[in-house]
Amino acid sequence: MDVLVTGAGGRVGTAITDHLSDDGYDFTLLDVTEVDGPGESVVADVRDYEAIRPSFEGQDAVVHLALIREGDEFGADSRGVGWSADLRSNLEGINNVYEAAIDAGVESVLFASSNHAVGMVEVRNSPAVYHDEGIVAGHDEPHRPDSRYGLSKSYGEDLGRLAAEAHGIRFYGLRIGAVRAPRYDHPYGDAERGVDAGRWERGSDAYEEQVARMKGLWQSRRDLAHLVECCLQDDTVEWDHFYGVSANDRRWLDDLQYARETIGYDPRDDGEEWSEPPEPSESE
Template identity: 75%
Template sequence: MDVLITGAGGVVGGAILEHLGEDPAYSFTCLDTDPLPDRETVVADVTDYEAIRPAFEGHDAVVHLALVPGTGGASDRGLGWSDPLAANLRGINNVYEAAVEADLDSIVFASSNHAVGMVEVRNAPEIYTSDAGVTADETEPHRPDSAYGLTKSYGEDLGRLAAEAHDVRFYGLRIGACRGPEYDHPYGDAERGVDDGTVERGSDEYDEQVARMKGLWHSRRDLAHLVECCLRDDTVEWDHFYGVSANDRRWLDDLDHARETVGYEPQDDGEEWSSPPE
């Protein structure tokens, strides 16, 4: 299968290539604004349709990860808008349009937990415990917690339009918390804060970050597996799935749906960790 990955140089792209990049079942082409070492890379910006359009020819699927720098934050609850956020929407439109024009079979979109993030915001910190009783399953409507979350909701809705109006399958992955290799564990955010000097190990802030990650963590191998499940599927018209591992205290909970629909079988559980790695 020939797969184009936009924004392949990021954390999620790295996880996909780390776990699937040498699989002979796949031939990956990377698209990014900078070339990736040791990978065939189309150097282009997704906001430039004419620049990216030729890269879609000859591919079976696209995994759309590209994000305009500086627009990934979800802590701002303001209702303002910005040119970079608008550029993200333009990039989504361009990728989907190119996929349809090139007659690709499927689009896999890196959505986010922030598309339903108000579930967490309105129930934190109690939601970080295993007995909180608050969950969001696959029927949860969009509840974006920020303008960033709103762009992810838009990407899902545009994907549904593409699927229902055109002959392309669409998979929206509401990714929880996937981190780079050094912090690929449920203590990752807290330990990164320690390394940055912004969090003290053993503090309430440290403990809360660990509790949150034990519910939201998506290990790199589980993320790559979910992407592969979507790439291999040929039954879905359009759907969305939560990008989380099999965490016991997860509040994003559609694992039965993902398992039955695309065969997702995550291997990791944040509860199996009682301390950061040595």
């Protein structure tokens, strides 16, 4: 299967290629800088339609990951309702990718949506939502973006539905929870990253809150790759969305039974199985 991955050099893109490179996929890796990975590297910006269009020819599927973040955090400063250059860029990129996929006759588009598309559930219920107090966003949760970033993800899902219903592309919106780089690929990852950055101390209240949050929101790199493969191999869905989380006991993004029944997503990891961070490797 020929698969084009945009934003292939990021942590989600590398999770896909790290785990699926030996499974019969022929990847084309598109990013704004050259990607060292299993497949042809194409340097192009999704905001430039003419630059990316040739890479869509002959592809069976497109996994659209490329984005521009409005800062590293999604705090109140990103919740304004005004226009921003980053929002404009992300919407332009989404449109270009879908248009190119339709024009090239690509069969399916997988879109890296986000928990932030329904993130106001977390914002309005924090910190209770981190402690398994019955707060759940199910499969039928409507869009509740918590930021301009979340708004762009909601837009991408809606445009994907239009592309599916009007143009016959199969569309999968992956509402990814928290996928991290290999060093932090565990439910203590964000807490440990904060320690490494000097933001808090291990065992502090801030540290423990990050652990509680990640034990619900974490998706391991191998589970993310498995979710992507389930969508790539599916031929039944017209359009749909699925939550990108591992089988965490305290997950508040919960459509796992639906995802199992619909596309066969059966994650292997559970944040609750971790009681402490892993020991640092000697290479770190």
